[in-house]
Amino acid sequence: MPDTAPDVIHNAHEQRFESTIDGHLNVADYVLSNGTLVMTHTAVHPSLRGRGVAAALVERALEFARAEGLKVDPVCSYVQGYLQRHPESRGLVA
Structure with missing residues (x-):
């Protein structure tokens, strides 16, 4: 796991x-x-999985x-899971 979150633009x-x-x-x-x-899709290169990249994108x-x-409509299954793991963000759900 890297020490810093990846740069997201x-x-x-x-x-x-x-x-x-x-x-x-x-x-x-x-x-x-x-x-x-409407969050439709999250994709992270297989070699980078498990390093918090998807979480940084969603955050x-x-x-x-x-x-x-x-409001946020979590169509993407990763975003749905992220929101389940982070109840503080559930207030954004449409």
């Missing part, structure tokens, strides 16, 4: 949060719909939702 044009690590693009895709951030997406006053 919001790529609004592509509607995703992303982080490139060791040359691999990792993403949390979304669609904005009627004040809701950044939830920070964005809070800052923008958006």
Whole structure:
């Protein structure tokens, strides 16, 4: 596990949060719909799994939702699991 969280950027044009690590693009895709951030897909390169990359992507997406006053629709199974493990974020669920 790395000492620091990976850098995550919001790529609004592509509607995703992303982080490139060791040359691999990792993403949390979304669609904005009627004040809701619909989290559709999270993908992390297999060589990076277990290093907290997906969690960092989702955390950044939830920070964005809070800052923008958006609700979150966790269509992605990873995001659903993340919200179960982090009850403090469940108030964002649409």
